Amino acid sequence: MRRLVVVGGALAGHRAAIQARRLDAELDITVLAGEDELPYQRPPLSKGYLAGTVSAQRVRLRGGGEGYRFLSGSPAVGVDLAKSLVFTADNAYPFDLLVVATGAEPRQLRGFAPDEAIIYLRTLTDATRLKEALTRIGHLTIIGGGFIGAEVAVTARSLGVNVTVVEQSSHLLSRAVGQRVSSIVEHNLHERNIELLLNSTANLETMRDHRLVSNGTQSWPTDLVVVGVGVVPCTAWLGGALPLAEDEGIHVNEMGLVEGFEQVGAAGDVASWDHPLYGRSVRFEHFEVATNHALHTAQALVANRRVAYGELPFGWSDQGDLLLQVIGVPGPDLTEEVEEVEGGKIFLYRRDDRLEGAVLMNAPEELTKLRDRITASLGSQ
Ligand SMILES: Cc1cc2nc3c(=O)[nH]c(=O)nc-3n(C[C@H](O)[C@H](O)[C@H](O)COP(=O)(O)OP(=O)(O)OC[C@H]3O[C@@H](n4cnc5c(N)ncnc54)[C@H](O)[C@@H]3O)c2cc1C
Structure with missing residues (x-):
């Protein structure tokens, strides 16, 4: 056998x-x-x-x-x-x-070893600890402005927790998408009164029995830190x-x-x-x-079925009433164009003439069409 x-x-x-x-x-x-x-x-x-x-x-x-x-x-x-x-x-x-x-x-961030007030979110156990903490804390600091950071920020805020997001680069989701999509995510956080500190590197300080996070120009007390840096x-x-x-x-x-x-x-x-x-x-x-x-x-x-796996990658992120869907391989180094569609927008990512990926903002009904467009563009080169 x-x-x-x-x-x-x-x-x-x-x-x-x-x-x-x-x-x-x-x-x-x-x-x-x-x-x-x-x-x-x-x-x-x-x-x-x-x-x-x-x-x-x-x-x-x-x-x-x-x-x-x-x-x-x-x-x-x-x-x-x-x-x-x-x-x-x-x-x-x-x-x-x-x-x-x-x-x-999770990638570990130097100076932020996991403990009872520093959580790296990956497992059900991590999430259960975070869920329980969100019922009793007043302030959450999130280090890292990627998809997970943005999602946790929106969820925590919806539960009445004050949230600060610290991101090292000049915009959110900087490794995954272009600036226009980043701005939409940033706008969504601002609208919910989530504080966003860009171009910031976080440090952890302890004052008496309180924890402070600082970014070099300001420091703030926080009850819990979630680290989401990839x-x-x-x-x-x-x-x-x-x-x-x-x-x-x-x-x-x-x-x-x-x-x-x-x-x-x-x-x-x-x-x-x-x-x-x-x-x-x-x-x-x-x-x-x-x-x-x-x-x-x-x-x-x-079954020894040797067929190439050529599906376009697909992922999504729900951030309150903002739904982002990612199809193909967008990236910050590609040209980013926007098209308005009913109810939302689509962002197209090209390398020269080649359509390599797209991000759909509140436009799920456009997904099939975009999948076909990207496949056709990649297949024709
Ligand atoms: C909080 C969170 C939210 C997400 N939200 C989205 C979303 O909205 N949309 C989306 O498209 N994707 C999302 N993702 C990503 C998606 O969940 C992952 O792509 C998916 O879980 C990958 O599955 P996997 O089985 O490859 O890896 P994993 O889910 O990481 O599972 C791997 C398993 O292998 C185990 N393992 C590791 N080393 C060993 C070892 N040596 N021996 C035995 N076992 C080992 C790990 O403990 C783990 O249980 C999210 C991920 C997280 C963490």
């Missing part, structure tokens, strides 16, 4: 395992999960779950842990590809096929056994498999895959990408 080991028991790991089960009823499937939780989804953790509108039950992924052996609290600590073994602290798991789905973890793919446990791309993700080919080790695939936030339309390797931290990439990788591994 063939044995599949999946390392990582969250979204991509769960999806890969259930797809593998659909494809092969006899396959022996073991999922090694780092967390002590059945598989769950993260998007509500900065929005509905924090606000109390989405319950812990609804955060769980349907069918999580069913149809495969799910070993919670069993992080992999190493792999021996020559012997086809994955190691945990107290066991070795032989495999014929391996999927790495270890996701990403994530790094979880690859340290591999000890260099698999090749990494420039963006630090595990480098896989168009099919989701590791070149030279075709019994091994990777999917989700940890994987950087050769995208057939972009002609380069890309890595995303989007729910839909993790889901579909995992299905695809499982098919390539388990």
